[in-house]
Amino acid sequence: MIYVVCDGCGDMFCLKHRHPPTHQCASLNIASENKVKRREMAEELIAKYFKKTNSDTNDNTSTSSTSSKSQSFTAKPKKKGNKMIEVMKLKSKAQGDSSIPTDARLYLNVEFLNNSNVVNKPMFFNKNWTIGKVLDKTAIEGKFRNENNRIAVDDPNRLVLLNVETGNILNTEKKSCELLESGDSIRLEKLKDIKLD
Known part of the structure; x- marks a missing residue:
């Protein structure tokens, strides 16, 4: 019979029981304890970090949940550290x-018409496209009729597309990379539904 020394515990075992899981090796318990500690x-x-950001966002969400989607478009302050995290989340969920x-x-982040039932969604676009093309793609994605080329x-x-953070209507002739950066939020709206301050 051939015996093999286990690298984990140092004991000798036959070929059938040479692997740590087959002989309930003590090294497996240590490895699993280390995994539990690391986890x-x-x-x-994670809890420490998200506790901070959730307390920051809870203040904003409590006030925004009472108001409807038809709020006036005012700038929302965002932290730069959070913006990177937001972009990473966007990249994992974005469609395009x-x-x-x-x-x-x-x-x-793309928001659709206030009076529609279309769910907001993360999307990606070519940064060299004009805002007009981004508007067209957004309207197609939300299944909205776009007659901009036929009306005054x-x-x-x-x-129109609005920058949600600034509340500004985006110029359709400008390149999207000139007016927006990854992580920004835009809203597709009709001119008649915009409340200007």
């Missing part, structure tokens, strides 16, 4: 044209 430490760090190279993508510039049914 607990990671959970504490897969033919756009990853280095040319602009990741945005000041027509109340004209679709």
Whole structure:
């Protein structure tokens, strides 16, 4: 019979029981304890960080939950550290044209018309597209009828894109990378539904 020394506990075992799981090796318990400790430490760090950000966002959500979607468009302060995290989350969930190279993508939170039942979603666009093309793609994604090419510039049914943070209507002729950066939020609206201060 051939015996093998276990690297984990140093005991000798036959070929059938040479692997740590087959002989309930003590080293397995130590490894699993280390995993549990590492996991607990990671959970504490995550809980500590998200406890801070949740308390910050809870103040904002309690006031925003009482108001409807048809709020006036005022600037919302955002922290730069959180923006990076938001962009990473956006990248993992965003939908868009897969033919756009990853280095040319602009990741945005997209909100749809206030009076629609379309769910807001993260999307990505080519950063070299004009705002007009982003508007067209957004309207298609939300299944909204876009007649901007047939109606007057000041027509109340004209679709526009707003920068949610600033409340500004985005110029359709400018490149999206000139007016937006990844992590920003945009809203598709009709001119008649915009409340200007």
